[in-house]
Every structure is written in C-alpha cells, then in structure tokens.
Amino acid sequence: MCDVLLGGRPSMNDIEGSEIKLKWLTEHLGWLPVNSDIRRAQHARGYILSLLGHVLMPNKNNSVVHTKFLQLLAQVNEIGNYSGGSACLSFLYRGLDRGSRHDAREICGCIILLQVWAWHRLPWLAPIPGELIVFPLVLRWRKIRYPANSPFKNIGSIRLALDRMGVHEFLWRPYEDDDIDALIPDNVRRERFV
Numbered sequence: 001m002c003d004v005l006l007g008g009r010p011s012m013n014d015i016e017g018s019e020i021k022l023k024w025l026t027e028h029l030g031w032l033p034v035n036s037d038i039r040r041a042q043h044a045r046g047y048i049l050s051l052l053g054h055v056l057m058p059n060k061n062n063s064v065v066h067t068k069f070l071q072l073l074a075q076v077n078e079i080g081n082y083s084g085g086s087a088c089l090s091f092l093y094r095g096l097d098r099g100s101r102h103d104a105r106e107i108c109g110c111i112i113l114l115q116v117w118a119w120h121r122l123p124w125l126a127p128i129p130g131e132l133i134v135f136p137l138v139l140r141w142r143k144i145r146y147p148a149n150s151p152f153k154n155i156g157s158i159r160l161a162l163d164r165m166g167v168h169e170f171l172w173r174p175y176e177d178d179d180i181d182a183l184i185p186d187n188v189r190r191e192r193f194v
Helices: 002-006 022-031 037-056 068-072 076-081 084-099 111-121 137-141 155-163 178-183 186-192
Strands: 019-021 064-066
Touching: 002 037, 002 068, 019 022, 022 037, 022 064, 037 064, 037 068, 037 076, 037 084, 064 068, 084 111, 111 137
Parallel strands: none
Antiparallel strands: 019 064
16 A cells, blocks of 8 residues: 555554554655656655654654555545544544543643643743734744743643632633634635534
8 A cells, every 4th residue: 555655665664563654754755756646646645644643643752653544645636625623633632531541651642732722721821922913823823932030940830830720810712802803714714613
C-alpha cells in the first residue's frame, strides 16, 4: 500500500506494528520528485500523514503515525470532504481522558489546540497576545510576550492558581464579541450554524 500511495516502502526498521515512523516519512518526502500528478498525490498524502503524526493527532512521543490514516488518503480529491477538525478534537478529548487517569504520565493529541483554548478561556493565564483581534483567532498568539512580573514561572504556580481559581475567572463565552464576529467570513459563519 505504501508503494502505491506514498511512492516508497518503509523498511522493517521504519515500521512499528501498524505505524510508520515519522522520521522515515520526513526523509522520504525530502527526496520524492514531484514531476507528475501521481507523484504530486503521493507527496500530498505523505505531507498530510506527517501533519497528522506531528501536529494534529500525535502519539505520546510524537514519533509514529498509524497506517489507518493512509487508507483514508487514498482518494486525494476526497480529502476536502473529511471533517479533520472534528477528528482532531475527538483525538484530543480521548488523549485528555486517558491523561487524566491517576497513573498517566503523558498525554497525546493536539496540545497546541488545548493551549490556545486555555489562553482564550483563562485570560489571566495567557501571555500578552501579539494582535488583539484577528481571524482566525489562533493568529493572535503569533507574537506573544510574557510580562516580566508574571507569577507563572513554573508548573507549581500554575497548578496552584488553577486550584484557587474562581468561577468568574473563566471566560465562558470568549467568542461572543462583535469585533471578533465582524472578522469572521460569511462562508465560515454559515457553516457555524449547520
């Protein structure tokens, strides 16, 4: 399957059960010539697999990606019909559930998504954003800075602040802002109410 869909086959050292090592995928993408539609599709599949394994649905040590995703990428022209955001969020929820167990030492999922969500909902915890109002909202965190007198220098102080947090310190509806709403393109706004 990898030969046809990715244009190459990982060695036995580059496979762990049903998972491909991301190191092989990254190296493979580096030498894959893109000189035909077939090669372009193979390169696109490899890039999306790498994105899934490194950012959107990483495992605990961010080193492999499951081959089940490759099967979903067989028809490149269908990829736009998938609900990648929902899948990413579901994967993060499952990682949070497993990570909340008393014996868990690690967590998997799109942690950057969790971090940005926390910064929106807990403004007292967030660094100073580079831009106040921009769409997509995540772009406001491109150029952040931390105040010099920030009490959150270590994980212990953050945990203590979260434990002592009052209900009024959580922003329950951070996206209901007329300034932000004005930035959202009409096509995105329509899909929001489906």
